Each structure stands twice: as structure tokens, then as C-alpha cells.
Amino acid sequence: AQRVTQPEKLLSVFKGAPVELKCNYSYSGSPELFWYVQYSRQRLQLLLRHISRESIKGFTADLNKGETSFHLKKPFAQEEDSAMYYCALNSGGSNYKLTFGKGTLLTVNP
Amino acid sequence: NAGVTQTPKFRILKIGQSMTLQCTQDMNHNYMYWYRQDPGMGLKLIYYSVGAGITDKGEVPNGYNVSRSTTEDFPLRLELAAPSQTSVYFCASQTSTDTQYFGPGTRLTVL
Numbered sequence: 001a002q003r004v005t006q007p008e009k010l011l012s013v014f015k016g017a018p019v020e021l022k023c024n025y026s027y028s029g030s031p032e033l034f035w036y037v038q039y040s041r042q043r044l045q046l047l048l049r050h051i052s053r054e055s056i057k058g059f060t061a062d063l064n065k066g067e068t069s070f071h072l073k074k075p076f077a078q079e080e081d082s083a084m085y086y087c088a089l090n091s092g093g094s095n096y097k098l099t100f101g102k103g104t105l106l107t108v109n110p
Numbered sequence: 111n112a113g114v115t116q117t118p119k120f121r122i123l124k125i126g127q128s129m130t131l132q133c134t135q136d137m138n139h140n141y142m143y144w145y146r147q148d149p150g151m152g153l154k155l156i157y158y159s160v161g162a163g164i165t166d167k168g169e170v171p172n173g174y175n176v177s178r179s180t181t182e183d184f185p186l187r188l189e190l191a192a193p194s195q196t197s198v199y200f201c202a203s204q205t206s207t208d209t210q211y212f213g214p215g216t217r218l219t220v221l
Binding site: 004034044095099100101102103 | 141151155158200204213
């Protein structure tokens with residue numbers, strides 16, 4: 001069965017420090033992975049998806065099939081990055097059913 | 111575009127009551143989804159639809175029903191509310207090649 005694991009519930013860093021939010025997955029097929037973000041009082045929104053290989057707001061994520069990981073990284077955290085981050089796996093093929101991790105609350109301190 | 115809208119924003123139900131959570135999207139998306147989010151947990155898929163007239167169960171469908179008579183609307187029905195259904199409910203929609211767009215959520219408490 002498919003599963004997404006985010007081992008850290010809470011992550012706290014100082015402004016300007018590097019940040020890495022971990023995500024590991026379990027899936028028998030070819031994975032399609034996403035990072036979603038929810039800022040305070042805003043709705044859940046896509047941050048990035050692995051197939052587009054783009055950098056959004058300075059964040060990047062590389063799919064490592066050998067380690068079954070899709071960690072989210074940013075070299076210099078900003079206070080506005082404070083939010084809840086969810087890793088998600090498309091486990092439904094063309095139905096796009098997403099399996100979410102439990103989320104990591106990132107706090108960037110001044 | 112309003113995107114995905116959900117009503118109500120908050121609701122308190124008594125055990126055994128029923129209610130319908132409304133979800134509407136104005137982006138002409140074929141795919142629509144209902145998730146629930148319990149405290150400290152990720153989102154879990156309740157039901158989904160790939161088009162008008164087509165619905166299917168997700169991971170946690172028990173205690174819920176859905177219908178999809180139009181492309182725009184995807185209501186979620188709770189027939190006999192139970193405390194275990196206390197949660198935040200999110201509706202989402204997407205096209206076949208795009209990301210999922212989420213609604214603002216409905217916070218439901220069953221007492």
C-alpha cells in the first residue's frame with residue numbers, strides 16, 4: 001500500500017539558515033510527488049511537483065527513487081516561509097488520488 | 111474566478127443529525143475530491159469524482175455519501191453524525207494535467 005512519511009512534526013530554524021523538510025514514500029508504481037503548503041489563514045496550495053523540476057520561492061525538491069525520498073530544501077530560510085508543509089503522493093494514477101503525509105510545521109525565527 | 115468554495119465554514123452537530131457540506135468550483139474541472147483532516151494528521155481522501163455522474167470511494171468513505179449531478183457541485187452528505195466525524199473537511203478540484211485546488215475548509219464538530 002502507498003504511504004507518505006514526514007518524520008518531523010515540528011521544525012524550527014533561524015532566518016537565513018538552511019532548511020530541509022523530509023519526506024519518504026512507499027509506492028509500488030512510478031511515483032508522482034508533490035509538496036503542498038498552508039500558510040496561516042490561507043488554503044492549502046501547491047508549492048512544487050517533482051515532474052516540473054522547478055524552484056518555487058527558493059524551494060527545491062529532488063526525487064530520489066533509490067532512497068524513496070522527496071525532501072524539500074531551501075538554502076536560506078525566510079520568516080515568511082513559516083507554514084505547514086505536506087508531502088503528497090499521487091497514488092491513483094489518472095484519477096489523481098493524493099496520499100498525504102501528516103505534515104511538518106516549519107517555524108522560521110527572526 | 112472564485113475557485114473552490116465551501117459552505118458552511120463552521121458547524122456544530124448533535125450525534126445522529128445529518129447535514130450536507132457544499133462544494134462548488136467555477137473552473138470547469140472534471141476531477142473533484144473530498145478530504146478530511148484530523149488534528150495532527152494528514153488529509154485523508156473520503157470520496158472523489160472524475161466527472162458528472164461518476165463517483166468513487168476513497169480511503170475513509172464510511173459514514174458519508176456524495177453525488178455529482180453537475181460539473182460544478184460536489185456535495186458531501188453525513189447521514190448520522192458521530193463524534194468520530196469531528197474534523198476539518200476540504201474539497202478540491204483539478205483538471206487532468208494540473209494541480210489540485212483546495213477550498214478553505216469546513217470545520218465540523220459533532221457533540
